[in-house]
Amino acid sequence: MNVDIIRPVEEIAPLAGPRIAGERRGAGTLTFSLLSQILLAFWALLVIFPFVWMIITSLKTDPEILSSPWSFPAALQWDNFSRAWTQAHIGRFFINTMIVLAGSLTGTLLVSAMAAYVLARFVFPGRQLIFYGFLAGLMFPVFLALVPLYFLVNDLHLLATFQGLILVYIAYSLPFTIFFLTAFFKTLPTELGEAAILDGASQYQIFFQIMLPLARPGLVAMGIFNFLGQWNQFLLPLVLMPSEEKYLLSQGLYFLAVQQGYQNDYGALFAAMVISIVPTLIVYVLFQRRLESGLTAGALKG
Amino acid sequence: MHYHKYRLIIPFLLPAILLYGIFVVWPYAQAIYISLTSWKGVSGNRPFVGLDNYQRLWEDERFREALTRNGQLLIVLPLVTIAIALTFAALFTQGSQRVRGAGFYRVIFFFPQIIPAVIVGILWSYIYTPNVGLLNGILRAVNLEGVTRPWLTDPGTVLWAIVAVAIWSSVGFYMVIFLASMQTIPTSFYEAAILDGGNRWTSFKDITFPLIWETIRTSVIYLAIFALDFFILIVVVSGGSTTMGARRAEVAALYLYNQAFDSSRWGYASAIGVVLLVLTLLLSVGIMRVTRRETYEF
Numbered sequence: 001m002n003v004d005i006i007r008p009v010e011e012i013a014p015l016a017g018p019r020i021a022g023e024r025r026g027a028g029t030l031t032f033s034l035l036s037q038i039l040l041a042f043w044a045l046l047v048i049f050p051f052v053w054m055i056i057t058s059l060k061t062d063p064e065i066l067s068s069p070w071s072f073p074a075a076l077q078w079d080n081f082s083r084a085w086t087q088a089h090i091g092r093f094f095i096n097t098m099i100v101l102a103g104s105l106t107g108t109l110l111v112s113a114m115a116a117y118v119l120a121r122f123v124f125p126g127r128q129l130i131f132y133g134f135l136a137g138l139m140f141p142v143f144l145a146l147v148p149l150y151f152l153v154n155d156l157h158l159l160a161t162f163q164g165l166i167l168v169y170i171a172y173s174l175p176f177t178i179f180f181l182t183a184f185f186k187t188l189p190t191e192l193g194e195a196a197i198l199d200g201a202s203q204y205q206i207f208f209q210i211m212l213p214l215a216r217p218g219l220v221a222m223g224i225f226n227f228l229g230q231w232n233q234f235l236l237p238l239v240l241m242p243s244e245e246k247y248l249l250s251q252g253l254y255f256l257a258v259q260q261g262y263q264n265d266y267g268a269l270f271a272a273m274v275i276s277i278v279p280t281l282i283v284y285v286l287f288q289r290r291l292e293s294g295l296t297a298g299a300l301k302g
Numbered sequence: 303m304h305y306h307k308y309r310l311i312i313p314f315l316l317p318a319i320l321l322y323g324i325f326v327v328w329p330y331a332q333a334i335y336i337s338l339t340s341w342k343g344v345s346g347n348r349p350f351v352g353l354d355n356y357q358r359l360w361e362d363e364r365f366r367e368a369l370t371r372n373g374q375l376l377i378v379l380p381l382v383t384i385a386i387a388l389t390f391a392a393l394f395t396q397g398s399q400r401v402r403g404a405g406f407y408r409v410i411f412f413f414p415q416i417i418p419a420v421i422v423g424i425l426w427s428y429i430y431t432p433n434v435g436l437l438n439g440i441l442r443a444v445n446l447e448g449v450t451r452p453w454l455t456d457p458g459t460v461l462w463a464i465v466a467v468a469i470w471s472s473v474g475f476y477m478v479i480f481l482a483s484m485q486t487i488p489t490s491f492y493e494a495a496i497l498d499g500g501n502r503w504t505s506f507k508d509i510t511f512p513l514i515w516e517t518i519r520t521s522v523i524y525l526a527i528f529a530l531d532f533f534i535l536i537v538v539v540s541g542g543s544t545t546m547g548a549r550r551a552e553v554a555a556l557y558l559y560n561q562a563f564d565s566s567r568w569g570y571a572s573a574i575g576v577v578l579l580v581l582t583l584l585l586s587v588g589i590m591r592v593t594r595r596e597t598y599e600f
Contacts, residue, residue, distance in 0.1 A: 008524040034500065036393040037402065043390070044410045046470070050425050051413075052437055057428075069439040117316035118311050130315065137326050141582060143532050143555050144575035146333035147562050149325065171325035174318055230419040234534055239563070250420040257424045258542055273421050280416055292412060292478050 058270035065266045080267035088265070090272045092245075093252035100162055100248060101230055102284055104169035112174055116181035117207055117215075121190075131182065139176035140183050141234060150239050160243035168240060169230050177222050180253065184218035185211070224291050227283060249276050332546055337572035344566070355573035365574065368557045375532055375553065376585075379594050380525035382533060383469050383526055387476035392506055395484045408481070413475035419471075423538025425453075426467045430454050430539070455546040461551040464539050468532070474522050483517040484510060514591075519593045523586055530582050554578055 057065055058080055060073040085091040119131050149168070150159075158164025192214070193206045201209075212219075237248040247255070253272055260269055284291060326329040337355055341348040359365050365432040390411065392406045414422060429436040430453040453463040501589065533555035540547030543560055554574060562571035
């Protein structure tokens with residue numbers, strides 16, 4: 001797995017090591033590395049074990065689940081997955097989430113990129129004010145806005161619609177995305193745009209044909225960041241999507257879990273959870289390095 | 303070049319400003335106004351009552367209890383998360399000896415951070431389930447029957463059981479932040495420390511810690527805000543916002559949610575939100591001031 005992440009330090013660090021130190025330190029270092037191995041292995045187990053348990057449980061029958069949390073399934077119950085997909089409607093919730101994310105991710109990136117480009121590259125009165133206005137959005141807790149947001153979306157006849165949720169997702173993703181992309185556009189060279197102007201290109205052409213392609217690494221980072229944030233979003237759909245037909249995945253799972261008390265289909269619930277982490281898992285495996293830097297970028301800049 | 307610049311600036315900024323203004327700024331502004339009304343139920347009637355809601359909040363025992371829990375979270379969540387994350391980050395990079403399998407551990411530790419909070423919550427609610435849950439199962443297996451308990455309804459454990467989940471899922475994230483920050487420290491600093499006879503602990507204390515202080519400070523603020531906003535995990539792990547477990551772990555944000563979407567007391571709920579916002583702002587500024595130190599350029 002991704003060992004190259006820490007290679008630089010691994011390569012340089014040993015130079016400083018035990019060669020300078022004496023024998024006693026050597027023994028101490030050995031104890032130390034043994035202790036750290038135990039500690040790290042323990043935490044790794046603590047993290048992995050619940051997920052492994054989740055996968056095993058998703059393949060058991062309900063009586064097996066209820067009789068012992070430890071046992072392995074006598075026969076693998078793949079049927080749990082088909083019940084989760086159809087009867088528990090996870091399939092529909094999955095597609096709903098895809099529809100919303102297709103709209104909100106495209107919208108977030110396009111709207112943010114346009115605003116960030118202008119904020120990074122042009123001087124005009126009110127520029128600072130607008131930039132800090134967006135930045136302020138990072139400070140405010142979402143739940144403070146929940147009540148008015150609910151009534152606002154209702155008044156706009158957007159309650160329980162995909163369009164409504166898409167617009168709200170975009171709006172709440174703007175502060176960080178604009179903040180990040182503005183910094184990114186500032187690092188791009190200005191000469192290309194100036195040369196294109198001399199060739200008779202319009203400002204629009206410069207943006208869409210030169211700047212946007214150049215900004216791809218930044219857009220990808222923000223795409224991944226917002227994919228995870230919006231895929232995991234729970235509070236906004238819970239309040240703004242009261243129609244069961246159009247539940248999103250995390251919301252649907254929550255209601256499924258709450259209902260288990262009455263319906264007792266634990267196998268399907270665990271299968272549903274496994275299904276819902278598959279997209280996240282794929283994104284993680286494909287983009288692990290970029291995703292880490294994307295998610296941690298904000299914290300490091302602060 | 304900027305001859306016709308406003309023909310670009312205005313249409314490019316407008317969508318962002320409109321969306322942000324309508325769906326973000328306007329609701330926040332309205333929340334402040336709604337907190338000054340006694341608006342409840344389904345009527346559109348919003349009688350203005352001034353600071354009445356705030357007055358009642360001040361005397362509300364349940365709100366005080368909720369805020370006390372937030373106060374406990376505020377201490378425990380940043381302290382424990384940062385201590386664990388910093389320990390792991392230090393084991394990975396600091397000093398001479400590298401840890402075997404560091405890349406593997408890093409991928410694993412970070413993993414819970416990307417899993418939806420709802421899934422983490424449901425998973426742990428089954429781990430904590432009294433009879434068939436994993437945790438009590440483990441305790442029985444190692445003959446600790448006496449320690450087993452209904453973790454999510456016992457008033458003494460419910461909040462901490464849920465906080466443990468939050469720590470469990472955040473440690474990896476902060477570890478990666480600390481790692482990235484530590485890797486910017488030149489190794490020559492550590493070489494010099496070893497020549498001076500320093501050991502692992504002194505080089506951590508005298509080199510690593512001061513040099514990544516800015517990152518630690520940012521993390522404290524992040525986690526403090528997390529502690530004040532804390533509530534989704536409580537709802538999911540305890541199986542609903544109005545369950546007994548949720549009531550026993552009720553924090554301010556959950557109280558707000560229940561006042562709004564369970565009791566339809568929009569005015570009162572908004573007042574709780576405004577108080578929380580003010581506390582968040584004060585806390586951020588407060589932490590910034592208290593943790594200010596001389597920063598080192600290197």
